Amino acid sequence: MTNALSIKNLSKTYDTGLTALNGVDLDIRRGEILALLGPNGAGKTTLISIVCGLVNPSTGTVAVEGHDIIQDYRKARALIGLVPQELHTETFETVWDTVSYSRGLFGKKPAPQLVEQILKDLSLFEKKDSKIMALSGGMKRRVMIAKALAHEPRILFLDEPTAGVDVELRKDMWRLVKRLRDTGVTIILTTHYIEEAEEIADRVGVINRGRLLLVEDKAELMRKLGQKQLVLELQKPLEQLPEALSDYALELSDGGTRITYHYDTQATRTGIASLLAALAGAGVTVKDLDTEQRSLEDIFVSLVVEESQ
Ligand SMILES: Nc1ncnc2c1ncn2[C@@H]1O[C@H](COP(=O)(O)OP(=O)(O)OP(=O)(O)O)[C@@H](O)[C@H]1O
Ligand SMILES: [Mg+2]
Structure with a gap:
């Protein structure tokens, strides 16, 4: 046709x-x-x-x-x-x-x-x-x-x-x-x-x-491009991220009470289940968590910005 x-x-x-x-x-x-x-x-x-x-x-x-x-x-x-x-x-x-x-x-x-x-x-x-x-x-x-x-x-x-x-x-x-x-x-x-x-x-x-x-x-x-963001609120503030979590690209903020993690929903090895297990293993207690899907808007903005650089 x-x-x-x-x-x-x-x-x-x-x-x-x-x-x-x-x-x-x-x-x-x-x-x-x-x-x-x-x-x-x-x-x-x-x-x-x-x-x-x-x-x-x-x-x-x-x-x-x-x-x-x-x-x-x-x-x-x-x-x-x-x-x-x-x-x-x-x-x-x-x-x-x-x-x-x-x-x-x-x-x-x-x-x-x-x-x-x-x-x-x-x-x-x-x-x-x-x-x-x-x-x-x-x-x-x-x-x-x-x-x-x-x-x-x-x-x-x-x-x-x-x-x-x-x-x-x-x-x-x-x-x-x-x-x-x-x-x-x-x-x-x-x-x-x-x-x-x-x-x-x-x-x-x-x-x-x-x-x-x-x-x-x-x-x-x-x-393909849709990534999620996981935000973890910690029970107790951390001074720095534990060694055991170095495999994950994490950001520590808000005086050590918040960890942000960008992850690919398709990946299992670096998915959130394994991160949560690693956190528990490192003795970090999570108080609350929230996830956010990357929107088409983020994708659009990053494409256009990338191209104009
Ligand atoms: N008749 C014209 N003569 C000269 N340049 C033009 C003419 N029409 C459009 N352009 C230029 O061509 C480019 C593309 O314009 P176009 O109107 O296709 O954009 P657009 O994606 O529809 O934008 P918008 O979202 O603002 O509607 C712009 O730089 C515009 O200034
Ligand atoms: Mg137009």
């Missing part, structure tokens, strides 16, 4: 001489949710804009379900829905007309029932006769999503969809995204909210300075 999206050696240098994308290769399977993470200016919007035909690439190719975005532009574009990062919605048109018109742009027959369903899914149906300019910012964003869905795209790009939206919309949106995925729609979203990527994505890509640093199954990424 062809991939939903196949990106090969994609680069973009803008007229200013700035290279916003640098040799990106990325294959996206049908029906997956991919979250693209990256700091401001990383190249996320540039990547999406090229795929959607809004920006010309400097090198490389992109195929949307096998259709080249340049040679076969109309077919490729019709398969894509885009919710852009910037809103351009100051119009006198009503919500209903705007969304219906979007569908027509792709040569699709009118489908009032579908438009109604989309508006209901986004809690916009009550506003269907309102003019766009009379809506709040969050509602305008809902309209942008409705517009992007109106022609029943197979691939949906959401560029920072939750920037500046309230908790309700965020929940509505994720519910909708998951439902779309269940119908086979492929979803690519960018976000600065790492918890969101962690919650919703099947795979996570990290992009920085135009380079795709990694693309990994979310669960695999968490497992």
